Amino acid sequence: MHRLLAFLLIVSPLFVRAQIPKTTQRLTLPNGWSLTPVGRSLPLGDLPLNLAVSPNGKRLAVTNNGQSTQSIQLIDVVNEKVLSEVEIKKSWVGLCFSPDGKRLLASGGNDNRVLIYNVTGDQLIKIDSVVLGKPWPNRLWVAGIETDRTGSTLYAVTKDDSTLYVCDLASKQIKNRIKLPAEGYTCLRQPGTDELYISLWGAEKVVIYDPKQQKLTGEIRTGSHPNDMVFTRDRKYLFVANANDNSVSVIDTKTRRVLEIITTSLYPNALAGSTPNGLALTPDGETLLVANADNNCLAVFNVEKPGRSRSLGFIPTGWYPTAVKVVGKKVMVANGKGFSSQANPNGPNPYKRRESGTEYIAGLFKGTLSLFELPKATDLTSLSKLVYENTPYTKEKEKLAAGEVNNPIPREVGAKNSPIKYVFYIIKENRTYDQVFGDIASGNGDTSLCIFPEKITPNQHALAREFVLLDNFYVDAEVSADGHNWSTAAYATDYVEKVWPTSYGGRGGTYDFEGSRPTAYPKKGFIWDYCERAGLRYRSYGEFEAYAKRKGSALDGRFAPNYPDYDLKIKDIDRVEIWKKDIDSLIASNAVPHFSSIRLGNDHTSGARIGAPTPAAHVADNDLAVGRFVEHLSKSSIWKESAVFILEDDAQNGADHVDAHRSPALVISPYTKRRHVEHSMYSTSGMLRTIELILGLPPMSQYDAAALPMFACFTSTPTLTPYTHLPANVDLEAKNTAMTESAKQSQKMDLRYADKIDDRLFNEIIWKAVKGENSVMPAPKRGAFVIVAADDDDDE
Numbered sequence: 001m002h003r004l005l006a007f008l009l010i011v012s013p014l015f016v017r018a019q020i021p022k023t024t025q026r027l028t029l030p031n032g033w034s035l036t037p038v039g040r041s042l043p044l045g046d047l048p049l050n051l052a053v054s055p056n057g058k059r060l061a062v063t064n065n066g067q068s069t070q071s072i073q074l075i076d077v078v079n080e081k082v083l084s085e086v087e088i089k090k091s092w093v094g095l096c097f098s099p100d101g102k103r104l105l106a107s108g109g110n111d112n113r114v115l116i117y118n119v120t121g122d123q124l125i126k127i128d129s130v131v132l133g134k135p136w137p138n139r140l141w142v143a144g145i146e147t148d149r150t151g152s153t154l155y156a157v158t159k160d161d162s163t164l165y166v167c168d169l170a171s172k173q174i175k176n177r178i179k180l181p182a183e184g185y186t187c188l189r190q191p192g193t194d195e196l197y198i199s200l201w202g203a204e205k206v207v208i209y210d211p212k213q214q215k216l217t218g219e220i221r222t223g224s225h226p227n228d229m230v231f232t233r234d235r236k237y238l239f240v241a242n243a244n245d246n247s248v249s250v251i252d253t254k255t256r257r258v259l260e261i262i263t264t265s266l267y268p269n270a271l272a273g274s275t276p277n278g279l280a281l282t283p284d285g286e287t288l289l290v291a292n293a294d295n296n297c298l299a300v301f302n303v304e305k306p307g308r309s310r311s312l313g314f315i316p317t318g319w320y321p322t323a324v325k326v327v328g329k330k331v332m333v334a335n336g337k338g339f340s341s342q343a344n345p346n347g348p349n350p351y352k353r354r355e356s357g358t359e360y361i362a363g364l365f366k367g368t369l370s371l372f373e374l375p376k377a378t379d380l381t382s383l384s385k386l387v388y389e390n391t392p393y394t395k396e397k398e399k400l401a402a403g404e405v406n407n408p409i410p411r412e413v414g415a416k417n418s419p420i421k422y423v424f425y426i427i428k429e430n431r432t433y434d435q436v437f438g439d440i441a442s443g444n445g446d447t448s449l450c451i452f453p454e455k456i457t458p459n460q461h462a463l464a465r466e467f468v469l470l471d472n473f474y475v476d477a478e479v480s481a482d483g484h485n486w487s488t489a490a491y492a493t494d495y496v497e498k499v500w501p502t503s504y505g506g507r508g509g510t511y512d513f514e515g516s517r518p519t520a521y522p523k524k525g526f527i528w529d530y531c532e533r534a535g536l537r538y539r540s541y542g543e544f545e546a547y548a549k550r551k552g553s554a555l556d557g558r559f560a561p562n563y564p565d566y567d568l569k570i571k572d573i574d575r576v577e578i579w580k581k582d583i584d585s586l587i588a589s590n591a592v593p594h595f596s597s598i599r600l601g602n603d604h605t606s607g608a609r610i611g612a613p614t615p616a617a618h619v620a621d622n623d624l625a626v627g628r629f630v631e632h633l634s635k636s637s638i639w640k641e642s643a644v645f646i647l648e649d650d651a652q653n654g655a656d657h658v659d660a661h662r663s664p665a666l667v668i669s670p671y672t673k674r675r676h677v678e679h680s681m682y683s684t685s686g687m688l689r690t691i692e693l694i695l696g697l698p699p700m701s702q703y704d705a706a707a708l709p710m711f712a713c714f715t716s717t718p719t720l721t722p723y724t725h726l727p728a729n730v731d732l733e734a735k736n737t738a739m740t741e742s743a744k745q746s747q748k749m750d751l752r753y754a755d756k757i758d759d760r761l762f763n764e765i766i767w768k769a770v771k772g773e774n775s776v777m778p779a780p781k782r783g784a785f786v787i788v789a790a791d792d793d794d795d796e
Contacts, residue, residue, distance in 0.1 A: 026390070027339065029319065030474035030661040031683050032707060034390040035296055037318045037339055038383065039331075039372025042080060045071045047501055048334040048367040049093045051323040053077070055101040059119065060325065060332060063095045063106055064367065067501040072106055072117065074124050077327050080371055083122040088115065090135075090507045093186065093498070094145035094156065103127075105145055105154065110136035110508030114145055114156055114167075130154055130172045132165050136508030143201075144186025148194045148211065155209075157184030157198055159499075160509075164198060164209055176214055180207065183519055185227045190253065191235045199226040199240060201495060202519040206240055206251070220256050222249040224523045225494055228323070230279040230288075237306045239279050239288060243494035244523045246274040248290055250306050259307045264290045264299040265702075266314065266388065267395045272522055273702030274299075277494050278323040280331075282374065287312070291321040291333065293494065294702070297387045298324060298333065300380060313380030314387040318368050320497070326374065333370040336497075393706035398699055401689060401709050408671040409693050409711040416696035419718070420671060421641040423691050424633065425597045427487050427543055428622065428646065429604035430480065430653035433471065433662045436460060442677050443471035446657040451770040452603075452619045458726040459627030460666065466723070467672045468713045473665040475651050476684040476703065479504055481513040483649030483684075488526040488544065488597070490685040490704035495520045515547025515555075522700070527688065528554040530697050531595050541579055542566065542599030565599075568612070571732070572602045572625035580632050592638055594695055600625050604653070605766055608736050615766050617734040624732070627725030630668055634722035643669035643694065645687050653766065667710060670718035680712050 027035045046066025053060055060075040070091045074084040094107030094114070104117040104124065112133040118125045133140045141160040147153060147169070154167040162183050166176035182202030187209075189196055196209040199222075206226055208218040223242025226249070230239050237259070238251040248262040265274040276299070278291030288309070290299040298315040318335025325332045375383055403411035408418050436457055437443055438450030443464075447453075454461040464470075477483035481500035482492035496513055499520075503509035512520050524530075526547070531538040532554045540548060540555055541563040548559035563578050564570045579598060586592045603622040606612035613621070626646065633639055644666070651663040665687065686707035692699060699705035 030659050031476050031685065031703065032392050032681060033296065035319055035339060036316045036386045036390055037335070037368075037370055038316055038386075039370045040080065041318075041339070041371065042075065042082060042369040044073065044334065044367035044369050045069060045085075046366060047322075047336050047498075048369070049322050049336065049498060050095045051325045051332065051334050052095040052097055052104070053325050053327055054097050054119075055099060057327045059083075059097075059101070059122075060327075060369075061095055061097065061104050061106075061119075062334060062369070063091055063093065065092050065109070065498070065501065066367075067505040070109075070505070070507075072104070072124060074104070074119060074122065075369070076122070077330065077332070084124040086117070086124045086126065090502075091115075092141070092143060092502065094143055096145055096147065098147060099149060099151040103151075105147070107142040107145055107156070109502060110141055112136070112138060112140040112142060114142060114154060116169075128172065130156075130167050130169070132156060132158070132167075132174065139510075141509065143184050144188075144199075146187045146189050146196065148189065149192075153194075153211070155187050155189075155196055157187050159183045159185070159201070162202070164196075166211070166214075178209060178214075178216060180216075181205070181219075186229065188229045188231065188238075190238075191231055191233060193235065197229060197238060199229055201225055201227060204242075206238070208256070218256050220249075220251055220258065222251075222258070223247045223261070225519075227277050227494060228279045230281050232281065232285050232306070234285075237303075239281075239303075241276040241279050241290060243275045243277045243293070244272065246270055246272065246276065248276060248279070248288070250303070250309065252306075260309060262288075262290075262301060262309055264292055266295060266297075266391055266393070270393070270395070271398065271699060271702050271705055272491050272524065273393070275494050278321060278334075280324045280326045282326050283328065287374070289315075289324050289326065289331065291317070291324045293320045293322060293336065293497075294491075295387070295391060296321065297390075298331075312377060313384035315375060315380070315383050316386045316390060317370055322498075329374045331370075331372055331374050335368045335370060338366050338368045391706070393702040398705040401693055403693075403709060403711045406716045407711045408669075408714045408716060409690055409709050410696075411693070413693070413698050414696045415693070418694045419641065420643045420669060420694050421594065422592055422638055422643070423595050423694055424629075424642065424644045425595065425691060426626070426629070426644065426646040427484070427597065427599055427601075428648050429601040430650055431603055431648050431664060432651045432654040432656040432660070433473070433658070433664050434656045435654040436664045437464060437469070437471070440464065440469060440471075443469050444658065444679075445471065449655045449657060451654070451766070452616070455729050456616050456620050457623040458729060459623045459630075460664065462726055463626070463630065463666050463668055463723070464664075465675065467666065467668050467674060467676070469677045470665050470667070470682060470713070471677070472679050473647070473663055473682045474659065474661040474684075475648060475663045476661075477650040478661075479650050479652045481511065483652075484514050484544070485520070485522075485526075486684050486703075487647065487649050487688075488528075489522045489700055490688045490707075491522050491701035493520060493522055515544040515550065515553070518550075524700065525554060527595070527597075527691075527697075527700065528558070530692075530700060531695070534695070534697055536594040536695060536697075537591065538595040538597075539593040540597045541582075542575065542601075543597040566601055568602060568604065568606050568618070572600045572622045573628060573732075575600060576625045576629050576632075579629065583632075583636070587636060587638060595691070598629075600629075603648075606736075607766055610736050612736055613732070614734045614736055615770055616730050617732050620728045620730045621732050624725065624728045626666075627723075630723045631725040639722065640670055640718065640720055643667070643671065645691060647684060647687055667713045668723075669714070670720050671714050671716070673713060673715050674719055676713070678712055680708060680710075682710055683707050686710060 045064030090109035092109040139160040185201040223245030225244035275293040319337035434449035438445035548555035646666040685703040
């Protein structure tokens with residue numbers, strides 16, 4: 001089997017400026033990667049996940065499946081304008097036109113139905129639906145959809161009950177149910193036939209359904225997380241994107257074998273993180289375009305001779321491209337997160353509780369549609385150059401990280417020469433930098449957004465001052481669902497990224513994101529899996545309990561048995577007491593884990609719920625727990641060989657004047673610089689890379705491989721002075737007692753799990769609980785990342 005690498009070595013020193021649109025600018029994202037999207041653009045909705053082109057090529061449909069407002073849009077391809085937009089209560093990735101183009105069919109997500117729209121007159125008018133089952137909590141979750149050649153039969157595959165539904169469109173009745181081997185993603189009819197190919201997200205395969213025999217008649221192995229598919233016009237070949245594998249499988253439909261595997265990453269043998277999830281062929285069938293979601297680009301291949309495909313280069317797109325279509329020579333790309341990140345100073349504004357303008361991070365980044373003419377082969381060199389310049393990941397960085405001589409953070413992977421032998425990694429819940437450290441004068445804070453200042457968080461303030469204050473640290477995630485994946489794998493798979501917005505928007509779905517569902521796993525696992533393969537001792541205190549319960553997982557038998565899972569009714573100071581007893585016994589037996597993950601999540605708070613601790617009491621409890629943790633470790637015999645890294649899994653629960661991803665973080669060790677303010681741009685992945693280098697582990701994804709390690713926070717000369725915790729300044733037993741409007745809203749929320757609530761509303765409740773029920777959120781100036789113009793060199 002032939003494997004093609006989409007690796008373009010740019011050797012030409014020439015950069016023809018005229019080939020790149022004049023409006024191109026480079027914008028740095030909070031993860032350190034950059035964007036230079038080419039072409040024209042149209043605004044789309046929240047997280048566009050799929051595009052469908054009408055049979056005559058004149059209309060483009062878009063399904064927007066994010067946390068906030070979900071909608072279907074109809075776009076004029078020729079004139080590049082939105083013709084119609086309809087809000088949809090629940091939706092997801094499934095989208096297709098009827099063969100005559102007069103109707104549009106769309107997945108109704110967890111309403112467990114397929115919606116039917118009339119598209120005559122350039123307007124979307126809902127006329128009917130096909131019901132597959134009762135709505136959520138009945139678990140179906142409609143995913144990809146398709147029709148037969150006549151448009152009389154509807155096919156729908158589901159994610160949660162892993163079934164193919166065969167329906168009669170005239171009667172709207174289900175004719176057949178075919179059980180699938182795993183979660184379905186989409187389905188596609190082979191041109192000229194009615195054979196249906198189904199990509200199974202939860203298995204590394206495509207299965208084939210024959211409507212004549214009314215059964216599955218074959219399966220073909222693919223890469224991990226097969227999702228989007230496209231046939232050649234002669235139906236001889238099928239291309240399948242494998243998001244968890246950085247690859248596309250090229251299938252010979254006659255022999256039902258994989259003819260070749262195309263690798264779509266920018267470098268050969270790249271780590272996880274390109275995430276191919278959208279495919280399109282040009283009308284002549286000679287060129288394949290692949291949307292690399294996490295590389296923010298299209299990979300371009302000549303596929304005139306399948307089995308002998310060759311890379312042509314890359315085209316820069318917006319942030320997280322999810323779908324691509326080609327009509328004539330026009331390329332259209334749906335950018336799931338649009339063109340930029342931004343500040344959210346109006347996050348928890350009590351006067352925007354139910355308004356769409358409330359700046360909650362999960363619905364803050366609106367999608368865009370990029371439109372441009374298919375570049376000529378001669379233009380792809382300069383476009384590819386832009387993509388490489390936007391991408392901080394290289395194979396060299398994977399093996400040799402940035403750093404300095406004699407620093408406690410090694411540069412080489414596997415060096416194992418750090419004086420630090422034990423890493424303690426504390427993961428907290430959901431705060432922004434301004435919320436906690438906005439009152440520290442030496443940092444870039446906004447005091448008006450600081451609701452948990454030094455009075456409430458004396459230990460975190462003291463630790464930031466005594467060790468290192470980081471005022472330019474950003475989480476890689478938007479919410480806890482992807483946050484705990486980014487915090488433990490430096491990556492969130494396409495499954496995680498495409499599923500969490502539905503459940504966070506109150507549209508059904510279980511919380512599958514902390515090890516409970518194998519389909520959500522990165523292919524090579526989490527940091528514990530890497531520790532296991534490296535022969536390191538490791539232990540988890542409360543992080544990924546569901547993963548620990550899976551027989552044979554890396555956490556099976558390595559999860560502290562007496563340490564509670566996430567539960568806001570249990571104080572973090574009590575959790576630390578459990579940890580103290582455990583670590584003391586491990587020190588005594590010379591069995592201290594080289595890596596310990598510790599979950600201290602009470603800074604999430606219970607909002608204004610009656611009888612629950614006040615937000616200040618919750619956060620003060622969390623702060624005291626951190627102080628006591630560091631004190632105990634600093635007075636132990638292993639302090640001289642230890643480091644503590646503390647971050648929030650995400651920054652969704654508040655406002656920040658720089659960016660909605662900016663978050664507090666702490667680095668505490670005898671080798672940490674003292675009384676130092678560090679303005680370097682760091683990220684979740686950068687903290688993980690620092691931990692990996694200390695422990696001799698390789699990077700887990702392109703993101704931690706590319707991220708800047710935190711060597712500037714360290715010195716080769718240790719200071720062994722222990723830390724003494726500061727007592728709480730607020731009553732940890734203080735309870736919410738007032739039956740305010742915020743309290744009434746809090747009573748309705750399910751606080752048993754992290755973020756199984758309306759977090760936009762929860763933000764506002766916390767603000768009111770701290771500042772007063774009638775307080776008004778200030779609106780300070782917005783911040784933004786530096787935008788640098790693209791290469792200005794030209795011959796004009």
